[in-house]
Amino acid sequence: MNLAAIILLPFAGGLLAWAFGSRGASARWLCLVTLVLDLVMTLATLMPRHAGWIEQLDWPWIPQLGIRIHLAVDGVSLLLVLLTLLLGIVSVLASWNEITERVGFFHLNLMWSLVGVLGVFLALDLFLFYFFWELMLVPMYFLIGIWGHERRTYAAIKFFLFTQASGLFMLLAILGLWWVHHRATGEYTFDYVALLGTPMARSTAWWLMLGFIAAFFVKLPAVPLHTWLPDAHTEAPTAGSVILAGLLLKTGAYGLLRFAVPLFPDAAGSFATIALIIGVVGILYGAVLAFAQPDLKRLVAYTSVSHLGFVLVGIFSGSVLGLQGAVMQMICHGLSTGALFMLAGSLQERLHTRELARMGGMWSAVPKMGAVGMFFAMASLGLPGLGNFVGEFLVLVGTWQHHPVIAVLAAVGLVPATIYSLWLVQRVFHGPRHDAWTTHDLSARDLVAQALLVAGILWLGLYPQPVLDSVSGALGHFPAYASVTPEQIR
Amino acid sequence: MTAPQLIACAPLIVIALAAVVELLLISFHSGERAAAIVAAVGLLLAGASFAAAYAYVPTTITALLVVDRYALFYIGLVLIAGLGTVALAYRYFSSPGELYVLLLLGTLGAAVLAASVHFASFFLGLELLSVSLYALIGYRAVERRGIEAGLKYLVLAGASAAFLLFGMALIYAELGTLEFARMAELVAAGGHARPAIWLVGVALLVTGVGFKLALVPFHLWTPDVYQGAPAPVAAFVATASKGGVLAVLLRFLIEVHGASFPSLVLTISLIAGFSMFVGNLLALLQSNVKRILGYSSIAHLGYLMVALTTPGELAAAAVGYYLAAYVVTMLAAFGVVAALSSAEGEAERLEDYRGLFWHRPWLAAVFTAALLSLSAIPVTGGFVGKFYIVAAGAGSSRWALLVILAVNSAIGLFYYLRIVVAMYSTPVEAPAERRPKIPMASGVVLAGLIACLLWLGLYPTPIVDLLRAPEVVAATASAR
Numbered sequence: 001m002n003l004a005a006i007i008l009l010p011f012a013g014g015l016l017a018w019a020f021g022s023r024g025a026s027a028r029w030l031c032l033v034t035l036v037l038d039l040v041m042t043l044a045t046l047m048p049r050h051a052g053w054i055e056q057l058d059w060p061w062i063p064q065l066g067i068r069i070h071l072a073v074d075g076v077s078l079l080l081v082l083l084t085l086l087l088g089i090v091s092v093l094a095s096w097n098e099i100t101e102r103v104g105f106f107h108l109n110l111m112w113s114l115v116g117v118l119g120v121f122l123a124l125d126l127f128l129f130y131f132f133w134e135l136m137l138v139p140m141y142f143l144i145g146i147w148g149h150e151r152r153t154y155a156a157i158k159f160f161l162f163t164q165a166s167g168l169f170m171l172l173a174i175l176g177l178w179w180v181h182h183r184a185t186g187e188y189t190f191d192y193v194a195l196l197g198t199p200m201a202r203s204t205a206w207w208l209m210l211g212f213i214a215a216f217f218v219k220l221p222a223v224p225l226h227t228w229l230p231d232a233h234t235e236a237p238t239a240g241s242v243i244l245a246g247l248l249l250k251t252g253a254y255g256l257l258r259f260a261v262p263l264f265p266d267a268a269g270s271f272a273t274i275a276l277i278i279g280v281v282g283i284l285y286g287a288v289l290a291f292a293q294p295d296l297k298r299l300v301a302y303t304s305v306s307h308l309g310f311v312l313v314g315i316f317s318g319s320v321l322g323l324q325g326a327v328m329q330m331i332c333h334g335l336s337t338g339a340l341f342m343l344a345g346s347l348q349e350r351l352h353t354r355e356l357a358r359m360g361g362m363w364s365a366v367p368k369m370g371a372v373g374m375f376f377a378m379a380s381l382g383l384p385g386l387g388n389f390v391g392e393f394l395v396l397v398g399t400w401q402h403h404p405v406i407a408v409l410a411a412v413g414l415v416p417a418t419i420y421s422l423w424l425v426q427r428v429f430h431g432p433r434h435d436a437w438t439t440h441d442l443s444a445r446d447l448v449a450q451a452l453l454v455a456g457i458l459w460l461g462l463y464p465q466p467v468l469d470s471v472s473g474a475l476g477h478f479p480a481y482a483s484v485t486p487e488q489i490r
Numbered sequence: 491m492t493a494p495q496l497i498a499c500a501p502l503i504v505i506a507l508a509a510v511v512e513l514l515l516i517s518f519h520s521g522e523r524a525a526a527i528v529a530a531v532g533l534l535l536a537g538a539s540f541a542a543a544y545a546y547v548p549t550t551i552t553a554l555l556v557v558d559r560y561a562l563f564y565i566g567l568v569l570i571a572g573l574g575t576v577a578l579a580y581r582y583f584s585s586p587g588e589l590y591v592l593l594l595l596g597t598l599g600a601a602v603l604a605a606s607v608h609f610a611s612f613f614l615g616l617e618l619l620s621v622s623l624y625a626l627i628g629y630r631a632v633e634r635r636g637i638e639a640g641l642k643y644l645v646l647a648g649a650s651a652a653f654l655l656f657g658m659a660l661i662y663a664e665l666g667t668l669e670f671a672r673m674a675e676l677v678a679a680g681g682h683a684r685p686a687i688w689l690v691g692v693a694l695l696v697t698g699v700g701f702k703l704a705l706v707p708f709h710l711w712t713p714d715v716y717q718g719a720p721a722p723v724a725a726f727v728a729t730a731s732k733g734g735v736l737a738v739l740l741r742f743l744i745e746v747h748g749a750s751f752p753s754l755v756l757t758i759s760l761i762a763g764f765s766m767f768v769g770n771l772l773a774l775l776q777s778n779v780k781r782i783l784g785y786s787s788i789a790h791l792g793y794l795m796v797a798l799t800t801p802g803e804l805a806a807a808a809v810g811y812y813l814a815a816y817v818v819t820m821l822a823a824f825g826v827v828a829a830l831s832s833a834e835g836e837a838e839r840l841e842d843y844r845g846l847f848w849h850r851p852w853l854a855a856v857f858t859a860a861l862l863s864l865s866a867i868p869v870t871g872g873f874v875g876k877f878y879i880v881a882a883g884a885g886s887s888r889w890a891l892l893v894i895l896a897v898n899s900a901i902g903l904f905y906y907l908r909i910v911v912a913m914y915s916t917p918v919e920a921p922a923e924r925r926p927k928i929p930m931a932s933g934v935v936l937a938g939l940i941a942c943l944l945w946l947g948l949y950p951t952p953i954v955d956l957l958r959a960p961e962v963v964a965a966t967a968s969a970r
Contacts, residue, residue, distance in 0.1 A: 064951070130868075153911050153915070157911065160907060161907075168896035171877070171896070172880065172889075175880050178881070
C-alpha cells in the first residue's frame with residue numbers, strides 16, 4: 001500500500017465527515033469506515049517481512065532547501081501505525097453517544113489529529129517530521145478546547161503552549177543539524193538517512209540533542225515537564241483523552257527512539273544516566289500522585305506518567321531487551337489507558353461526575369463495566385499474561401544488565417501501581433453504594449470497542465514474539481542500537 | 491529614456507497613470523463603485539505589465555531606479571497589498587473616491603522604494619508613501635482617535651525622515667555618492683577614510699527606517715495607529731508600507747555588505763531582540779484585537795531583522811519569503827476585522843469575536859488560519875517563512891538571536907490563542923442585531939488570500955525559485 005495513502009485516507013475521511021456530517025450519524029459512519037479500511041489495507045499489504053525499511057516513498061517537495069516528502073515504515077513504525085488506526089476506531093466508537101454538538105467539526109478534528117500522528121510515525125525527512133509534529137497539535141487543541149469539560153480552555157492552552165514551545169527548540173536543533181551537515185558535506189538535506197552519522201563536535205552534538213530531547217520529553221512526558229498532561233487528559237472529551245494518552249505520548253517516545261538516540265549516539269550514551277534517573281523519578285512520582293487523585297480521569301492520567309517512565313528507562317537502558325520492552329510498553333499502555341479513559345467517559349456520561357468519592361458499589365448495577373474495568377486495572381498493575389507485564393518485565397530485565405540500581409528502583413514503582421489499580425476498582429465498583437444508581441450497562445458498541453482492546457492486550461501478553469521480532473528487526477541496523485540483533489534474541 | 495527602460499518600469503508608470511485617471515474621475519463623477527473599480531483595474535493592469543517588464547530585467551533607469559527580479563518581486567507584493575486594501579476599503583467607507591487616489595499614490599511610493607538604488611529615489615518613494623499615509627490614517631476625521639493616530643504618525647514620521655536625511659547626508663559627506671552600488675565599491679576599496687562617520691550614517695539610516703518598520707525603540711506610534719486607523723488602512727500600513735521600506739533596506743544592506751560590519755550587525759541584532767520581546771510582551775497585555783495585531787507586527791519585524799543580520803542569498807530569500815507570507819497573513823487578518831466593522835464602529839474588542847465561529851464560520855476560519863500563520867503553525871505560509879528565517883540565522887550561527895526567537899514564538903502563541911479561544915467559545919447570547927452582510931469583494935479577496943496562505947505553506951518551490959535568482963544579490967553590478 002502506498003504510504004501516502006495511509007495518511008491521506010483519514011485526511012479525506014475527516015473532510016467528508018465535516019462536509020456531510022451535520023446530522024451526526026453519517027459523520028461517525030464515514031470516519032469508522034475510513035479507519036477500518038485504512039487498518040485493513042495496512043494489515044493486508046505491510047508486514048514486517050525483513051529487517052530494516054519495509055516500504056518507502058520519496059518525492060521531491062522543496063528541492064532548493066533539500067526538503068523531500070520521504071515516508072518509510074519499519075517494524076516499529078508499522079506497529080505504531082496499527083496502534084494509531086486501532087485507537088482511532090476506538091475513539092470514534094467512544095464518542096458515538098458523548099458528542100452530540102457540532103459532530104461534523106468534531107470528527108474533522110479527530111481524524112486530522114490522527115493524520116498528524118500517522119505522519120509523525122512515517123516521516124523520515126526532518127522537515128516533514130516537524131511539519132506533522134506541529135500539525136497534530138491544532139486539531140487536538142480544538143478537541144480539548146471545544147468539547148472538553150469544565151476547565152477546557154485552560155487545559156487546551158496549557159497543552160498547546162507546552163508542546164509548541166518545546167517543539168520550537170527541536171526546530172532550532174533540526175536546522176542546526178542541517179547546517180552542520182551542510183558544512184561537513186556541502187549538501188543541503190533534511191533526510192534522516194543522510195543525516196545519520198553526521199560528523200560533529202561533541203559539544204555541538206550535545207546541544208542539538210538537547211533540542212530534540214526538549215520536545216520529546218515534554219510529549220513523553222518526563223518529570224518535571226509533565227504538568228500539562230493531567231490537565232489536558234482530564235479536561236479532554238473521551239476520544240481526546242484516548243488519542244492523547246494512547247498516541248500523542250507515544251510520539252515523544254518514538255521521537256527518542258527514532259531520532260534523538262540514533263542521530264546523536266555518543267551524546268545520548270553519555271546522557272543515558274540522567275535520562276534513566278528522570279525515568280525512575282517519573283515512575284515513582286506518577287504512581288504516588290495517581291494514588292492521591294480524587295478524580296478518576298486524573299488518576300488514570302498520572303498512571304500514564306508512571307508507565308511512560310518505564311518507556312524512558314527502556315529506551316536508555318542500552319540493551320536489546322530494554323528497547324523491546326519499551327516498544328511493548330508503548331503499545332500496551334496505548335491499549336489499556338485507552339480502555340480506562342473510555343470507561344471513565346462512560347461512567348461520567350452516566351453519573352455526571354468523575355469524582356471517586358461519589359462512586360462506589362457500581363458492580364451490581366453495571367457488571368459488564370466492572371469486568372472490563374477489573375481487566376484493565378489488572379493490565380495496568382502488570383499482571384502476568386497481559387501485555388503490560390511483558391513490557392515492564394523486559395524493561396526491568398534489560399535495565400538490570402547495566403544499571404541494577406535503576407532497575408531496583410523502577411521495580412519498587414510496581415508496588416504503588418498495584419495499590420492504585422486495586423484502589424481504583426475498589427472505589428468505583430465495590431463498597432457501599434452511595435446512591436441508588438439505576439443506569440444501563442455498556443452498550444453493544446462500547447463492548448465491541450472494549451473487546452478489541454482486551455483482545456490486543458491478551459494477544460500481546462500471551463504471544464509477544466512477533467512484536468519483539470519486529471522491533472529488533474527494525475532497530476538492529478542502527479549503529480546506536482548495534483547490540484540489538486535478531487540473533488541475540490533467539 | 492529608451493523603449494526597454496520605459497517597458498521595464500511600466501508597472502510604476504501604470505500605477506501613476508491610474509492615480510491620475512482616478513483624480514480626473516472623482517472630479518466629474520461621484521460614486522464609490524466607479525472609483526474602486528478604476529483603482530482595482532489600475533493595480534491589476536500594473537500587475538499585468540509585469541509580463542512585458544519581465545523580458546527586460548535587469549534594466550537600470552537613470553541612476554535612480556533599477557527594475558530587476560528582486561524589484562519586481564517586491565513590487566508584486568506591494569501591488570497585492572494595494573489591491574487587497576482596495577477590496578477591503580470598498581463599502582467600508584461610505585465616502586467618494588479620494589481614498590483610492592491616496593491608496594494608489596501610497597502604493598506607488600512603496601513600489602518606487604522596491605526599485606530604488608539611490609538615496610534620492612529612496613527618499614522620494616518614502617515621502618510619497620508617508621504623505622498619503624498621513625491622510626489615510628486620519629481619514630475618519632469625525633473620530634477623535636483617528637485624528638490622534640494621524641497626527642501621531644505625522645509627527646513621528648517627520649522626525650524619522652529627519653534622521654534618515656541626516657544619515658544620508660553623513661554618508662554622502664564621507665563617500666561623495668548617493669548611489670548604493672558606488673558606495674559598495676568605495677567601501678570595499680577602503681575609500682572611506684573615517685569609518686566611524688560612515689557607520690553612524692548607516693545607523694541613522696536604520697533609525698529612520700526603523701520608525702517606518704515600527705522596530706523597538708522606534709515603535710511607539712504603532713499600537714495607536716493600528717487602533718485609530720480604519721481597518722483597511724491599518725492593513726495597508728502593515729503590509730504595503732512595511733514591504734516597500736523593507737525591500738529598500740534589504741537591498742541597501744546587501745549591496746554595501748552590511749553583514750560584514752560587526753557593529754552594524756550588533757545594532758540590528760539588538761533592535762531585533764528588543765523588538766521581539768517588547769512587541770510580544772506588550773501584546774500579551776492587550777484586549778483590543780487591533781492593538782494585539784499592532785504589537786505583534788513589531789515582533790514580526792523583529793523576526794525579520796534576524797535574517798537581516800546574515801549575509802548572502804539565504805538572507806534575501808528568507809526575508810522575501812517571510813514578507814510574502816506576512817503580507818498575505820496580515821491582509822487576511824485585517825480583512826476579517828474590516829469585514830466585521832463599518833466606518834461607524836470597529837469590531838476591535840476581544841468580546842466582538844466571542845463565538846464568532848458559531849455564527850460566522852467562514853470568517854472565523856479565515857481569521858484562525860491567519861492567526862495560525864502568525865504563530866507559524868505548519869500548512870500556513872508563516873511556518874515556511876519562519877523556518878526560512880531560522881535557517882538563515884542558523885547558517886550564520888546567530889544562536890542567541892534564534893533562541894530569543896523561539897522563546898518569543900512561544901509567547902506570541904499565547905495571545906494568538908486568546909483570540910482563537912474567544913472565536914470558538916460558546917457565544918454568551920445570540921447576536922442581537924442582524925450583522926451586516928460581507929461585501930462580495932471582501933469575500934472573494936479573503937478566499938483568495940487563504941488560498942495563497944495555504945499555497946505558501948504547502949508548495950513553496952515556485953516562490954523560492956523567484957527568490958533565489960542570482961540577480962537579486964548582484965542587481966546593480968550586472969546592470970551596469
